[in-house]
Amino acid sequence: MPRALLIAPLVFAGPSFLKFTAPTRLAEFAALVGLLILACYAVFGIKLQVPALMLLPFVIWASIRFGVGGSALSALIVATIATLATAFGRGPFALYTPFVNALLLDVFFATLSVSGLMLASLIAEREKAEEDHEQLIRRQAMMEVRLRLAAIVESSEDAIVGQNTDGIITDWNAGAARLYGYDESEAIGEVFSTLVRSGEKSDLDFTKMSNTVSRHETVHYRKNGTPIEVSLNVSPIHDGAGRVVGISAIAHDITGRQRAAKALRESEDKLRVILNSVAEGIFGVDFEGRCTFCNKASLRLLGYDSADALLGKHMHDLIHHSHPDGTPFPAAECNHLSQVLKTPEGVHFEDEVLWRADGTSFHAELWTKAQTQGDRVTGAVVAFSDITKRIQSEENAATLRDELAHLSRVGMLGALSGALAHEINQPLAAIRINAEAALRLLEAQPLPVPDLRGALAEIRDDNQRAGEVLQHMRTLLKKDTGRLDEVEINPTVGEVVKLIKGNAVKRNIAIDVELSPWMRPIIGDRVQVQQVILNLLMNACDAVENNERSARNVGIKTIPRKGSMIIEVSDTGPGISDEQLEHIFEPFYTTKREGLGLGLSICQSIVAAHGGSLEAVRNPSVGMTFSAIFPMQSWPQDSAGPNHARPKI
């Protein structure tokens, strides 16, 4: 029976007891067997009187370290050696009669194997219990993970749908219920692709799927029939053995995103159409001045065939590389871009010279606006138009106005010619008379020297007088008028009054001149200022011509005001109506029977060109008062003094 105890565990343990997971275990096992055989030799081989129970610790060692199999094997080794030793009459069990020896041997075996096996099985039991416990903990943890995953799935905004291999819905989360409108009980058991009327059946055909996740966008339908654009993630579900046992589908509603994208596309299209349909050139630059976009007009105006010629290039180097006179204009010296980038409200360049692809240039007006992203300036948009024609027509118009002003002056002098002839004839007559008188005085004896001196002095003065009148006339008749100069108002008024006085006297018109001693010179064109005074005075004289003789009064006053000098011409004529007053400065508007109606409009443009204004008011009592208000100006910054370009009228 003890022998059965020795063999049976070995049979049960089978080959598994030889399974060593690590080389150290094998070494330990070999050491154990070696030491055990040595101990057996000590007990049974030599006569050292070593008690047989000394072998028990080795069996216990085997039991603890190698379980039932180890325990049984060690017991078997001891039993075999003990049996053989006893049979050969050696060892502690060969001392007595064969029967006693056999009995002792059996008791020894029983002790060895029972204690070994007991110990081994106790240890095995404990290990198993520990293993069970660990497994339980693992299972719990796994369960928790699953629960958490389930909660995640359930709380997901996206629809998460589980299907079996036939496409039948097995799982349906709250997101799916929200997205598709079917609740869980309606959905489970249905075929997913049919339920959502997926256009592509293959979407959900697991057989065509590889292991990888498939992602695409498609259209599904809700329970109420409305279409939804979804981004669909489909992936196979594997079992532990790697077989596909189902499909999971995650659907994300992208209807809004699609709509926004579509709206963006549409607005981009619209913007492109607008950009390409405007006449102005429009282009964008980044903060370093490189072209980011350009419209068709900008290509046309700048003479390029395709946008590629501009995109990414430094616009300064392409279109702003030279000064108007053709000298190079390095980008480093051009502060336009930095000016634009730091001026959020935009910068307007009235007249810039831009260069075309073929090397020609044109005048352009530019409007710019900085582009920002948040607080950061990322670049600027530039709109420009070719103003060459406008500048030309402005120049033409200015020339025309100059010619018209000249014609107007010639016309006025023509009207005054009678009176002016009188102004010149008067001193000429006096000169001739004095000359004749002098000749006769030379005949007298003794020579009347004081009288002769008086005659000659008067001849000299009258000659000067006639010359001055001619000089004034010539100035007014000159086509190219003077240039910017300091114009003293009072002497200018005096000269004009002199010119018109003869005419006024002839018409019995009294001109009352009131000059303020506090007048300061203005910067302007003397002839143009004279023209304004002459015109206003002639109008005033015309206005009073039909009055009673005693009521033909014209007044001219100079008045200094803060910042401006005023020349005021008033008359006691009939005045004009409100309606006429509205149009009085318009060209070709006239209240006279003769005249083109250009005088006042020319006067107004002259005064305006001096930065001033011409105003007309009805006097409280009778007649009109015209005020030419010339601002006190300083010399233009880039001009050192007189003879700068004259004002364009």
Add this chain to the structure above:
Amino acid sequence: MTSTQSGPVIYVIDDDRSMRRSLRRLLKVSGWHVKAFASAEAFLAELETLGGGFLLVDIQLPGITGLELLERLQELAVPCRVIAMSGSSDATVEAQALRLGATTFLHKPFDPRVLLDALEQMAQAHEKARILG
């Protein structure tokens, strides 16, 4: 008008100072007596006190014009020989002046000798009329 002096006085009416001064100088050196006025008003004011003489009047005068003065003299029936002057050439003015009794019309700047000749002729006619009278 009665002459209190040896020869007739020439009354110069011109608003231009240079004209008055030069005429006075020339007429004096030519042996005439001269009295000059700056306006018709000034002349009319002294009319009562003036003796006989010839009138040398500018047509373009401020206030009462030369032509109006001639009209006024006709109305007052003052017998007077008149030479009219004008700085501007206006045919109607000349015709009017001659109609109003001016014997000569001079366009400034006239030849002073023409004036002196005209005065001489007027003086002779005056003398003849006085002798005949």
